Amino acid sequence: MRGNQQRGLLDVRGRDVVFVWGDQGSDVSVGRVDDGLGGSVFVGIRDWTADTFSDQPEPVDYLVDGSIEMGVPGVVAAMGDTGKSFAMLDLCRRVAFGSGPLARPVFGGRVVKSGSAVFLTAEDAYKTVHRRLHDMDPTGARFSEKGERLLVVPLPDAGGVQAFWQLGKDGMLETDAWKRLGDQLASIDDLALVCIDPLASFAHAPVNEDPAAGAFVTASLARAAAQTGASVLVAHHMRKTAKPVETLAEAREAIRGTTALVDGVRLAYALWPAEEKRAKAVCKELGRPYSPGCIVLGGIVKANGAARRVVSTYARNGFGLLEDVTADLKAAAPKQDDTLEALAFAIANAAAAGQPFTKTGASGLYQQRHRLPEPLKTMGRNRLESLADNALDAGEIVAAIAKGNTPKWLDVRGGQFAEGYGEFQPGASS
Structure with a gap:
């Protein structure tokens, strides 16, 4: 930045987006590029020399640690009757009421921000929302001052659904x-946080x-996220596939519609039902009865930036809410897409279990490789420890010092050992 110039101020004029520059807010037009929406963007390219980026970059500001960034648009995609609406409402509740360090992960991580959360539902009526909030909030947090931070609008009982975007005679427009x-x-x-459920209704x-x-809608969501500073998530559907979804790549391919929807947002999180054999194995390991649709898999299938891309396992609790049970699993843990992510996944589970x-060393990855999933358990010592170094360098895992101990224990960011309150659990480590 040179002199007293200011960057990043957007002035929306009709369908044109103008960057405002200069000491007095005068526009400097040195280039015109298509904004993809029929307008143009004026940019002062000479003001963006490399020395502009000489300061230390700001750390990523997360809503859900390692998963959902603040101030970005995202899609939560799932097949019908998977439980995405209930899960999104639970995310809103945690953001509004606060989420303790021992709470189970949600959407791939721990909620680390609090504030007001807005949930707009086009499908769930007042009675459904009322039952869900009652089940999720047994301590009555909604009756405290924090209750004012959770804004849940059941549109079937609040005047009906109104379109936010529509196709007019001159093209797409915001209503x-x-x-x-x-x-x-x-x-x-x-x-x-703002959650809109589902996209198709609006x-x-x-x-x-x-x-x-699709590009118009996602650009509109991006502007809303940028202007409010909130994460803006829309629920969307996945199509049923000929064979069960197993990996994050397959889940991304199953998201309904053109690729413009996924490409246009900063984040896409998918939820899909586990196939029957896997679901029964998970239920057996958890000691729970099996029923169709009771086990769901999920993970980040697209992110513009660092994100923890692991497949998490969810189980429905007594009132139907999906709960992340990944840390409770060993034999039935889902297959991960790549070795670095698989290592972070195994380290997260081990730390969450108190081991x-x-x-x-004696608790080292190679010495304890029998606890690792394939193909990690068959790796040689040098390759496995080198992979750990890469994961540390990439920020996928962190090294922490537990109270009263000198060794550095491995965990993921936001985990109990990383946060300094980890407790070791005795017993067999297999």
């Missing part, structure tokens, strides 16, 4: 309902077939 919502969101000082346009429509690994 007055979306603009009025934006005004209300802007008035919430501590807004941290987009009166062929977002599944037309890439331009963390070290890189070397």
